[in-house]
Amino acid sequence: MHKNRIVYLNGEYLPEAEAKASIFDRGFVFADAVYEVTSVVDGKLLDFDGHVARLERSLGELAIRNPLTREALLDIHRELVARNEIAEGLVYLQISRGNPGDRDFLFPAEDVPPTVVLFTQSVSNLVEAPKALTGIKVISIPDLRWARRDIKTVQLLYPSMAKMMARQAGADDGWFVQDGFVTEGTANNAYIVKDGQIITRALSNDILHGITRAALLLYAREAQIKVVERNFTVEEAKAADEAFITGASTFVMPVVEIDGGKIGGGAPGPVARRLRELYIQEARKGAV
CATH class of the missing domain: 3.20.10.10 (D-amino Acid Aminotransferase, subunit A, domain 2)
Incomplete structure (x- = not known):
C-alpha cells in the first residue's frame, strides 16, 4: 500500500485506504470491466487520445455505458498525476458495469451506474529502462x-x-x-x-x-x-x-x-x- 496515494472512485478523490468497492461489483464477480493504462513522462500523458478512443470501443463492444467525456477523463488523469506528484509512471483506469446489488449472470438494469476507478503508479525508469x-x-x-x-x-x-x-x-x-x-x-x-x-x-x-x-x-x-x-x-x-x-x-x-x-x-x-x-x-x- 502507498500510504499517501490518492485514487479516484466514482467522482471522489480519496486516500487509497478509504476507497471501497462492493463485493457485488460485476468487475469483481464476472471480470465484467475494461481498463486502460496511460504512461506519464515529464508529468504529461502519452497517447491519451488513443487510449480514450480504445476505451470507448471496448465499452461499446460490451455495451457498458461510458459515464465520462474525454475532457472529464483528461481532468481526472491530470488531477491524479498532480496530487500524487507523478513525473514518470502510469495511470490505471478501470470501468466496470457496476454494482447491481447481487450476483446475477444477466446484465443489470441500465440505470445501474458503472464503477469508475483510477490510480497512479510511479515508475522511475520508463524512459531509461x-x-x-x-x-x-x-x-x-x-x-x-x-x-x-x-x-x-x-x-x-x-x-x-x-x-x-x-x-x-x-x-x-x-x-x-x-x-x-x-x-x-x-x-x-x-x-x-x-x-x-x-x-x-x-x-x-x-x-x-x-x-x-x-x-x-x-x-x-x-x-x-x-x-x-x-x-x-x-x-x-x-x-x-x-x-x-x-x-x-x-x-x-x-x-x-x-x-x-x-x-x-x-x-x-x-x-x-x-x-x-x-x-x-x-x-x-x-x-x-
Missing part, C-alpha cells in the same frame, strides 16, 4: 485466451499465468502462439525484423489493438521503414534479425531470445533501438 539496453527473453506459450482479445477487458488470469510460466523458465515474458503463429505478448504486441522490414500480426479479434503499436507503426512509416502486417511463426522469430515488443509501459523493448535461442546477435539491434528513440521522441511531442 535497463532492459532496453540488454533486451528481454521470451518463451512461446499456447494461446488459451478467449476469442475477443481486441476488447481490453480485465480478464487477465491467463496472461498472468503466462508471466509466471516465463519467470519459472528463466525468461522475462511469453509470446502466445495460436495455430503455429505468434499472436502477441502477455501484455504487449510482438514484432520481428527481417531484412530491414518490420513484421507484425495484422489487427483482428485475435490481438489487442495496441495504442503504442498504432503510434509506432505510423512513425516507422514516416521514417521510410517498411512495415508488413502478417502472421509469423516462432521459427521465423528464431531466424529473424531482430525482435521487439511494444506496450504503454514498455514503449519499444528489444527481444533477444525466444525459447532459449538467440535472435540475431543476442543483443538489441539497430532497428529496435532506433524505433525506441523515435517513439519516445514523438510521443513526448504529443503528450498532454
Whole structure:
C-alpha cells in the first residue's frame, strides 16, 4: 500500500485506504470491466487520445455505458498525476458495469451506474529502462485466451499465468502462439525484423489493438521503414534479425531470445533501438 496515494472512485478523490468497492461489483464477480493504462513522462500523458478512443470501443463492444467525456477523463488523469506528484509512471483506469446489488449472470438494469476507478503508479525508469539496453527473453506459450482479445477487458488470469510460466523458465515474458503463429505478448504486441522490414500480426479479434503499436507503426512509416502486417511463426522469430515488443509501459523493448535461442546477435539491434528513440521522441511531442 502507498500510504499517501490518492485514487479516484466514482467522482471522489480519496486516500487509497478509504476507497471501497462492493463485493457485488460485476468487475469483481464476472471480470465484467475494461481498463486502460496511460504512461506519464515529464508529468504529461502519452497517447491519451488513443487510449480514450480504445476505451470507448471496448465499452461499446460490451455495451457498458461510458459515464465520462474525454475532457472529464483528461481532468481526472491530470488531477491524479498532480496530487500524487507523478513525473514518470502510469495511470490505471478501470470501468466496470457496476454494482447491481447481487450476483446475477444477466446484465443489470441500465440505470445501474458503472464503477469508475483510477490510480497512479510511479515508475522511475520508463524512459531509461535497463532492459532496453540488454533486451528481454521470451518463451512461446499456447494461446488459451478467449476469442475477443481486441476488447481490453480485465480478464487477465491467463496472461498472468503466462508471466509466471516465463519467470519459472528463466525468461522475462511469453509470446502466445495460436495455430503455429505468434499472436502477441502477455501484455504487449510482438514484432520481428527481417531484412530491414518490420513484421507484425495484422489487427483482428485475435490481438489487442495496441495504442503504442498504432503510434509506432505510423512513425516507422514516416521514417521510410517498411512495415508488413502478417502472421509469423516462432521459427521465423528464431531466424529473424531482430525482435521487439511494444506496450504503454514498455514503449519499444528489444527481444533477444525466444525459447532459449538467440535472435540475431543476442543483443538489441539497430532497428529496435532506433524505433525506441523515435517513439519516445514523438510521443513526448504529443503528450498532454
